[in-house]
Amino acid sequence: MSMMELHVEGIGLWSPRLGDFAALRALLAGxxxxxxxxxxxxxxxxxxxxxxxxxxxxxxxxxxxxxxMGGYDPTALxxxxxxxxxxxxxxxxxxxxxxRAPTELSPTRFHHxxxxxxxxxxxxxxxxxxxxSAVCAGAYTFGAALLEAATxxxxxxxxxLLVCSDIAGRGPLLxxxxxxxxxxxxxxxxPGAGVNALARLRLRVADDAAAPTPIxxxxxxxxxxxxxxxxxxxxxxxxxxxxxxxxxCAAATDLLVDVEALA
Amino acid sequence: MIPLAxxxxxxSSALGCGLAxxxxxxxxxxxxxxxxxxxxxxQLGWIGRVDGVEAVxxxxxxxxxxxxxxxxxxxxxxxxxxxxxxxAVRERHGARRVALLLGTSTASIGATEEAYRRLDAxxxxxxxxRRPALHAPHSLxxxxxxxxxxxGPCLTISTACSSSAKVFASAARLLAAGLADAAxxxxxxxxxxxxxxxxxxLELVSPAACRPFDADRDGISIGEAAGFALLERIDxxxxxxxxxxxxxxSDAWHMSSPHPDGHGAELALDAALARAGIDATQVDYVxxxxxxxxxxxxxxxxxxxxxxxxxxxxxSTKGCTGxxxxxxxxxxxxxxxxxIEHGFVPGNVGAATPDPACGAQFAWQGEQRRVDVALSNxxxxxxxxxxxxxxxxx
Numbered sequence: 001m002s003m004m005e006l007h008v009e010g011i012g013l014w015s016p017r018l019g020d021f022a023a024l025r026a027l028l029a030g031x032x033x034x035x036x037x038x039x040x041x042x043x044x045x046x047x048x049x050x051x052x053x054x055x056x057x058x059x060x061x062x063x064x065x066x067x068x069m070g071g072y073d074p075t076a077l078x079x080x081x082x083x084x085x086x087x088x089x090x091x092x093x094x095x096x097x098x099x100r101a102p103t104e105l106s107p108t109r110f111h112h113x114x115x116x117x118x119x120x121x122x123x124x125x126x127x128x129x130x131x132x133s134a135v136c137a138g139a140y141t142f143g144a145a146l147l148e149a150a151t152x153x154x155x156x157x158x159x160x161l162l163v164c165s166d167i168a169g170r171g172p173l174l175x176x177x178x179x180x181x182x183x184x185x186x187x188x189x190x191p192g193a194g195v196n197a198l199a200r201l202r203l204r205v206a207d208d209a210a211a212p213t214p215i216x217x218x219x220x221x222x223x224x225x226x227x228x229x230x231x232x233x234x235x236x237x238x239x240x241x242x243x244x245x246x247x248x249c250a251a252a253t254d255l256l257v258d259v260e261a262l263a
Numbered sequence: 264m265i266p267l268a269x270x271x272x273x274x275s276s277a278l279g280c281g282l283a284x285x286x287x288x289x290x291x292x293x294x295x296x297x298x299x300x301x302x303x304x305x306q307l308g309w310i311g312r313v314d315g316v317e318a319v320x321x322x323x324x325x326x327x328x329x330x331x332x333x334x335x336x337x338x339x340x341x342x343x344x345x346x347x348x349x350x351a352v353r354e355r356h357g358a359r360r361v362a363l364l365l366g367t368s369t370a371s372i373g374a375t376e377e378a379y380r381r382l383d384a385x386x387x388x389x390x391x392x393r394r395p396a397l398h399a400p401h402s403l404x405x406x407x408x409x410x411x412x413x414x415g416p417c418l419t420i421s422t423a424c425s426s427s428a429k430v431f432a433s434a435a436r437l438l439a440a441g442l443a444d445a446a447x448x449x450x451x452x453x454x455x456x457x458x459x460x461x462x463x464x465l466e467l468v469s470p471a472a473c474r475p476f477d478a479d480r481d482g483i484s485i486g487e488a489a490g491f492a493l494l495e496r497i498d499x500x501x502x503x504x505x506x507x508x509x510x511x512x513s514d515a516w517h518m519s520s521p522h523p524d525g526h527g528a529e530l531a532l533d534a535a536l537a538r539a540g541i542d543a544t545q546v547d548y549v550x551x552x553x554x555x556x557x558x559x560x561x562x563x564x565x566x567x568x569x570x571x572x573x574x575x576x577x578x579s580t581k582g583c584t585g586x587x588x589x590x591x592x593x594x595x596x597x598x599x600x601x602x603i604e605h606g607f608v609p610g611n612v613g614a615a616t617p618d619p620a621c622g623a624q625f626a627w628q629g630e631q632r633r634v635d636v637a638l639s640n641x642x643x644x645x646x647x648x649x650x651x652x653x654x655x656x657x
Contacts, residue, residue: 111644124516126515135419155435
């Protein structure tokens with residue numbers, strides 16, 4: 001089975017309790033992390049930031065954090081934006097409008113509803129002309145997107161920014177998604193080790209599917225409901241001393257990830 | 264890149280179910296659009312509707328996946344012996360070694376819309392639609408994985424109208440990394456209120472059948488379609504047509520209109536030609552994105568004029584199928600493959616008065632001619648561009 005070797009050169013993270021990767025490190029070191037502010041998405045121009053839906057602000061916030069750590073030129077940085085549910089708030093609003101008065105659907109709501117709205121906003125804000133994508137895979141969204149980003153980084157020998165985020169749902173849809181709190185993370189993955197390399201990842205596809213690596217007890221509050229928190233075991237290894245974890249990437253396929261800390 | 268064999272394909276759209284129905288219509292220059300007879304009043308514009316979707320019954324084991332989009336997917340999988348081809352590949356390589364990558368723009372949001380129209384007294388989804396997997400954008404990928412009994416890597420790509428072109432690129436990378444021996448790629452999008460009223464709100468829907476590259480074009484006609492292809496290494500199907508290259512790029516311009524200079528589209532074209540190891544003069548046919556929106560067609564006509572010689576023939580086929588959104592990439596990939604197989608360049612149906620910006624490359628009528636290399640352009644909202652290169656087996 002093929003082994004894929006990659007490096008992590010930037011990490012972004014946001015949850016209602018943890019505002020960035022440093023806060024995760026602090027929490028896992030037994031310290032009380034600083035209280036997280038709402039996602040700022042500082043890379044968006046101020047007027048865009050006001051207009052942008054919550055899903056875009058969350059994705060751009062964590063993407064911006066990872067970009068800042070890695071120090072790559074965003075105009076040439078390929079990106080993969082993953083989200084299991086897309087913007088649930090907009091889906092709720094659109095479906096409510098369509099049920100009552102379909103001709104009143106707002107054009108802005110509609111173009112914000114596309115799954116690649118975060119990728120669109122990101123590429124526009126950063127001047128990125130590189131390939132960008134928007135993907136999902138249900139409960140396996142993080143693992144499948146990690147595989148997509150990893151194969152792109154390796155096949156094309158270029159850094160790839162992986163972003164995985166879901167906001168909290170609302171309305172009748174929430175009972176279906178069960179996703180009642182926001183979580184987002186980003187990994188800047190590179191095929192070779194740059195000066196800012198934080199860790200080396202070795203990925204391989206397991207020939208079975210088993211229970212994923214449990215989420216550290218300190219993070220169980222983050223984990224419930226939001227599919228993107230499937231990234232937490234890997235993020236926890238990146239925040240501590242490294243190690244191995246198993247991440248589901250399809251219903252019957254897992255990724256085995258070895259994390260070797262470099263910094 | 265190392266070329267891959269496209270060892271099987273299939274398509275179902277307003278032109279009919281299966282490759283033969285599509286080719287017959289293209290050969291005749293016949294469109295499949297009709298006055299909008301779908302969804303809630305008022306009826307907006309013309310649409311490309313697939314006949315018979317409502318009558319499709321999913322097998323009992325897949326009943327929980329029932330919705331229009333998955334019925335259309337199932338209908339599409341039945342055509343051209345595609346299911347049998349996938350089963351054979353699964354037997355040969357094992358279910359874990361066959362990847363599945365599908366594009367869709369709205370997946371089964373039609374079912375979510377219906378649930379909101381029929382909320383119960385407590386404001387909850389009606390009991391028959393309380394099926395969480397249906398109300399998620401991965402509904403299509405998860406359904407098809409179950410329908411094909413595939414257990415390999417599985418991903419839904421949702422970059423609006425480039426979705427089911429980009430699946431070819433992702434599949435090629437998975438195969439290159441040795442993580443799969445074959446990949447099922449494709450896409451399905453179905454008619455729903457969200458896109459009909461959404462594009463109407465953006466004032467992008469034509470009141471009549473769309474007219475790509477017409478001087479007086481006034482917007483798109485939305486369609487629905489399902490299409491699939493099987494990608495394998497060349498030794499598995501040495502005579503099959505090939506995926507020679509792919510290119511992907513972003514506009515960095517605007518959420519709902521393309522860069523007027525076509526920067527992202529041209530970057531995708533350049534990347535695709537470079538991966539295929541060819542230059543523009545070697546391209547025999549380009550199936551254009553050609554949506555019949557003012558902005559797209561102006562940008563794309565200029566791109567064709569500055570990049571291709573008159574010996575390269577180009578056309579949009581959206582006047583036949585409508586704009587099938589997340590399925591457009593796979594529909595037009597099958598048209599590019601048929602151009603190679605049959606030596607036939609489909610005409611640009613719908614344009615009565617060609618836009619003067621269009622050069623001598625445009626095939627306004629169908630043309631019988633040998634096609635060895637065919638491209639397909641797909642450009643999506645958010646400035647998301649893809650270009651695929653297909654070629655005849657030498």
